[in-house]
Every structure is written in structure tokens, then in C-alpha cells.
Amino acid sequence: MNISEFAKEAGVSVSAVSRYFNNGYLADDKRALIEAALERTGYMPSYSARTVRSKVTKLVGVILPKLSSESISRITEGISEVLGEEGFELLLVNTANDYKREISSLELFRQNRVDGVILLASVFTDLHRSLLSKMRVPAVIVGQQFKGFNCVCHNDLGAAYSMTKLMLDKGACRPAFIGANPEDKAAGLDRRLGFEKAVTEAGLTVDPKLCETAKFSMDSGYEKAKHLFSGKNRPDCLFCATDNIAAGAMLYCREKGILIPDDLMICGVGDSRMGKMLYVPLSSAHLHYKTAGKEGAKMLLSEMKNESGVCRIMQLKYDISERESTARQ
Amino acid sequence: MNISEFAKEAGVSVSAVSRYFNNGYLADDKRALIEAALERTGYMPSYSARTVRSKVTKLVGVILPKLSSESISRITEGISEVLGEEGFELLLVNTANDYKREISSLELFRQNRVDGVILLASVFTDLHRSLLSKMRVPAVIVGQQFKGFNCVCHNDLGAAYSMTKLMLDKGACRPAFIGANPEDKAAGLDRRLGFEKAVTEAGLTVDPKLCETAKFSMDSGYEKAKHLFSGKNRPDCLFCATDNIAAGAMLYCREKGILIPDDLMICGVGDSRMGKMLYVPLSSAHLHYKTAGKEGAKMLLSEMKNESGVCRIMQLKYDISERESTARQ
DNA sequence: CTGAAAGCGCTAACAA
DNA sequence: TTGTTAGCGCTTTCAG
Numbered sequence: 001m002n003i004s005e006f007a008k009e010a011g012v013s014v015s016a017v018s019r020y021f022n023n024g025y026l027a028d029d030k031r032a033l034i035e036a037a038l039e040r041t042g043y044m045p046s047y048s049a050r051t052v053r054s055k056v057t058k059l060v061g062v063i064l065p066k067l068s069s070e071s072i073s074r075i076t077e078g079i080s081e082v083l084g085e086e087g088f089e090l091l092l093v094n095t096a097n098d099y100k101r102e103i104s105s106l107e108l109f110r111q112n113r114v115d116g117v118i119l120l121a122s123v124f125t126d127l128h129r130s131l132l133s134k135m136r137v138p139a140v141i142v143g144q145q146f147k148g149f150n151c152v153c154h155n156d157l158g159a160a161y162s163m164t165k166l167m168l169d170k171g172a173c174r175p176a177f178i179g180a181n182p183e184d185k186a187a188g189l190d191r192r193l194g195f196e197k198a199v200t201e202a203g204l205t206v207d208p209k210l211c212e213t214a215k216f217s218m219d220s221g222y223e224k225a226k227h228l229f230s231g232k233n234r235p236d237c238l239f240c241a242t243d244n245i246a247a248g249a250m251l252y253c254r255e256k257g258i259l260i261p262d263d264l265m266i267c268g269v270g271d272s273r274m275g276k277m278l279y280v281p282l283s284s285a286h287l288h289y290k291t292a293g294k295e296g297a298k299m300l301l302s303e304m305k306n307e308s309g310v311c312r313i314m315q316l317k318y319d320i321s322e323r324e325s326t327a328r329q
Numbered sequence: 330m331n332i333s334e335f336a337k338e339a340g341v342s343v344s345a346v347s348r349y350f351n352n353g354y355l356a357d358d359k360r361a362l363i364e365a366a367l368e369r370t371g372y373m374p375s376y377s378a379r380t381v382r383s384k385v386t387k388l389v390g391v392i393l394p395k396l397s398s399e400s401i402s403r404i405t406e407g408i409s410e411v412l413g414e415e416g417f418e419l420l421l422v423n424t425a426n427d428y429k430r431e432i433s434s435l436e437l438f439r440q441n442r443v444d445g446v447i448l449l450a451s452v453f454t455d456l457h458r459s460l461l462s463k464m465r466v467p468a469v470i471v472g473q474q475f476k477g478f479n480c481v482c483h484n485d486l487g488a489a490y491s492m493t494k495l496m497l498d499k500g501a502c503r504p505a506f507i508g509a510n511p512e513d514k515a516a517g518l519d520r521r522l523g524f525e526k527a528v529t530e531a532g533l534t535v536d537p538k539l540c541e542t543a544k545f546s547m548d549s550g551y552e553k554a555k556h557l558f559s560g561k562n563r564p565d566c567l568f569c570a571t572d573n574i575a576a577g578a579m580l581y582c583r584e585k586g587i588l589i590p591d592d593l594m595i596c597g598v599g600d601s602r603m604g605k606m607l608y609v610p611l612s613s614a615h616l617h618y619k620t621a622g623k624e625g626a627k628m629l630l631s632e633m634k635n636e637s638g639v640c641r642i643m644q645l646k647y648d649i650s651e652r653e654s655t656a657r658q
Numbered sequence: 659c660t661g662a663a664a665g666c667g668c669t670a671a672c673a674a
Numbered sequence: 675t676t677g678t679t680a681g682c683g684c685t686t687t688c689a690g
Binding site for chain 2: 113
């Protein structure tokens, strides 16, 4: 059933029906007529037909590298909360860390499918830049800072610095590092720079033999910890770029009888639910993921309302969650 | 720019352009002409205009109660993987456990916005039933069994039964239970029934004082465990409906010096990443969440292809992951 | 405040 | 194989 069939059924004009579903510039008797007919027929207007004319999809595209990650699902939850209140729905693309899919969804979103885009990417390239510039709708990047675009990001460098400093201040002097791919500017590069800054400031030097690069997984953290402890210069504190990596490293320590925090202090970033529940509760930098999602959504909303054109960067603060894994006197 | 402007620019007819983007029933020279013009103009066809005619959205609506849950994000990942391969995108609605939003999104999806619906709900009502019946597109329910509709579900009763039996077989004789809202048939009711079946079969009786109903959270598990241990008849084994609840209960035990598994064996359901990492690794029933999502998506795909009308129910198996929390001789 | 009618950008039937 | 053209279902002027 389409709008004119329905209008006939209701005994009103097509425009009356259209107005009923939109601004409601309508007399009460017609309104009642329409509501009665709605009850009878179960008619629903077609969203795409509306979009063809009005150019409004009420859809926001969200591109993310994976779903089953605590940080990403928290961010997405924040996005969905804010956007939902404004009547937007999410068109979700899970790229499964596949670079090609990231690009192709950006292409897809140029087909007037969405009113705006939120991108949670890990690695940025020139192709990203050129595609984002060609975008006809506003876009916001969450979790990374990318000059020339709207971003909501964390203070990754500061967080890594503070956590490392926390351990050095407690007397550690052989700091080790397990980081992530440095092409990921936020979780990879910046967290490494924060670690290095703290080490250098403490008057120590960064020992390349005590620095590893892991994947974002527990297993990888485990492997890298094993490697770290295979050398003769054993670390007495370990900064990990994520809680997951730290958890893997702790698993190794438990197996080998390396005591935390006595033999080795350890901390992560992200303050995951799991970190609190580990056999030694993990000190971590708390990043406000849900807030990041909310702020990203708010930024996008304001972009979609007025084409300001000024791009903004918002950096969120972090908090230090100190727990037993660094509880050395 | 629209299709006719673009066709003019390219020097071909509109149908040539339309064919280029669809079946490709097209001579090579025109194809080249179009591609050159595409390069020049960056033209992209409008998806909604296409949908108005073709009635195909290439969108599947996914309704879920929350995002930041391991089980749900795993299911969603499975859905997205299968559907993505077939060129479908996800229109995600996060209801935040709000019943009203569940209903309103079902309404929303009647506006020809999607080609199919996947519903991950916890509690089913008659309103769900009537709305789902009115649906113009196929729908699949994942995680719950609901007669008369397409479902992919777990063997919740069996899983709870096996985990409880595991502990009773090891000599426990005062079994306790922390479950979820029984209106949630899968995680609430069936897991309770499984527990009760195992207890009864072992020749024991279910002690109502040793049965609690918690929310799906660690905090709630903690509180209920406290309550459980406040009575004089202390349990010697505890079955929890989810790993999260079990983790909360274990936190309480650790605080109070209740030794696991010596004083209390404990197990959960879901086999979460966190469970493996707890201070005593948690025995749990492994449910194949990602597989559930994949199978749900496959079922939906086949429904969308041919209106079979026959509704199917698929129940997935579970596996037992035995760990230290039940490692009593 | 209301209804008629002209599109929105595209697809698909049809004629060539 | 192609191009012309009539819609898809809706919104939005515009004249009443």
C-alpha cells in the first residue's frame, strides 16, 4: 500500500497524510481519520521514498575495525546513545581490520546512504585523507588525531607517561615496554613516546632489548613477555600499551613464578573490566571510551546541523587507576 | 549531480549509466566513457532512489539490548561477517535494555528500511509476537527460542545441567545457584531448570535459601554471593548463570578468604575471556556465540532469498571448559 | 489550513 | 544491445 491508496482509504488527501507523518500542519478531524485508517491498514510510509525527496536518511555510518573489543563497544555505545536520542540510527560497518573494507565503506557512504560518518580507524593513510575530503557529509574520527579533520581522541602519550612514571617513582630502574604497531598513532606510537618520555625524564635510557611490539591480544602479550625474560637483563617494571597485552604478560609471569609487583611491576592502558579481575589487579590508565563516543556523536550532530566547516579536535583526559600490580613500597 | 546530468556529461544515455551500476549489459566503449566521466565528476548514484524502485535496501536491521557485552558483540560479529560477504550492511539498534525501544525499532523496520531483521532480545512478550508477525520482511531471533519464529539458540538447559553435574560428581552436596531474571527464558529460566535437573538427579533437593537472582553484572554477583554466605547453611558449590556473575561471586570469596575450589567450587556459563584470567580460572560452559550469529545470518539470508515460510529452530551445542575453579579431587 | 500537481533520482519495460 | 519513457512513493511548492 502506498500513500495515495492509503489516503483514499482514509478519505483524505495525499498531502494530509504526508503532513501527518511530518510537521503535522493538520486539522484534528483529518488527523483522527488518518489514525483510524492507520489502525485498520497498518500502513507505514516508505523511508527511502521520503529520502529521495528530502535528502535526509537519519542514518549515521559507523566504521570500526572490530566489534568484540571492550574499548570499541564502549565507544559505539556512547555513539548510539547520543545519536539515538536525536532519532538517528547507526549503519554499522565492521571492517574486521581489513583495510580494503575501510576504504570501500567510505565509498559506500558517498552514495547518499548516510547523513554523517564516524570513523574508528587504527591506521591512517593518504587514501583515507583523500576519501574523507571527498565526503559529501560530515565525518568525525574517534580514537585518533588526524590533522584537518574532526577528531575526538585520548591523551595516549600522557597516559603512557603517567603509568610509566608511576612505576619509576616507586624505584624501578629497568623499565620494559610491550607496545602496539606504531602505525597506529594513538595506541602504538603515542603510547611508546609516553613511555620513552618518562624513562628519559627519570634519567634512565630506553633499552631496545626491553622493547617489544605485540598484537592487540593476550596471546601476543604472553609471547612478548617470554621473549623479554629470555635475555639476561631482566626488567623490574613493564608498561604495556593495552590491558590485554598486560594480561598476557601476567599469565607468563604467573607460570614462571615471577611475582607481581615484587619482582615486576606492571601496568596497562584502558582500564578494562578484565584488568580489575586478574589474579593481581592491574594498574591502568582509565580512558573515557564511552565519553569519547558520546562527544564524537555530539560533534557530528553539530556538524550535520550547520556546515560550520571549522574542524575541531577534542582530547579527553585520562585517570590513573592504581592497583596491586604496582603496589610496591 | 543526478543520473541524467551525469549521463549527459559522459555522453551516454541514462540507461547505460544505470546498467553500468547494475547488471552491466553494456558495450565496452560506453563503459569506458562512463568510467572516464566517473573519474572526472566523482558521481555516485543515490541509494535511496534506487531503493524506491527496486525495493531492495541491502540493509539488515539488528536489534540488541546492549553493545558492551562479550557475548553480544561476538554474535554481532558473526552476523556482520556472513552478511557482509553477501553485500549487506547492518542497521544497528541498541535498545539499552529499554523495552520501548525494542518495540519502536521493530516499528521502524516496518517502514521498508531493511530487507530483514535479526533480533537479540532477552525477554519476549505478546507484543513482540504480534509485531514480528506483522513484519513484511523475514526475521530471525538469535539467543532465544520462540515458537513459531526462526531461531538460533543455545542449549542453555543442557549447559547449566552439565556444569552443575560436574560439581556434584566431584562430591559437592550443598549446591547454590545465582541466576538471572527468569523472564529471560534462555539465560534466566532454562539455566535455572538445568541446575535444578542436575540437583534433583543427584538425589539432592534444591534449597530455596541457596538460590538467588542477580542482574547481569559482576557487582550483582558479588552482592548475591554475600547474601548466600550470610545464612548458616553454607554452600559447597555454586552455579552462576553467567561468567560475569561468577566473577563477582569470586571477588566476594577472595575478600572473605573462602577458598576456591576447596571451600567452594564455582562455575559459570559463556566461557568469557575474563573467566580464564580470574585469580582462579573459571570453569564454564562454552557457548558458540559467533557461530550463533553466523547461523542466524545464514538463516536470514535463505529466508530473504525464497519466502519459504517454514520456520526453523537451530540449537547449537555447548562445550565444557573445565578449569581450576572446579578442580577438586 | 488544504489539495493538486510537479518533481526527487533512479530502474525497468518497451520499442527500436 | 540500446535509448525513451513511465513510473516507484513520497515531499513540497503553489494556488486556493
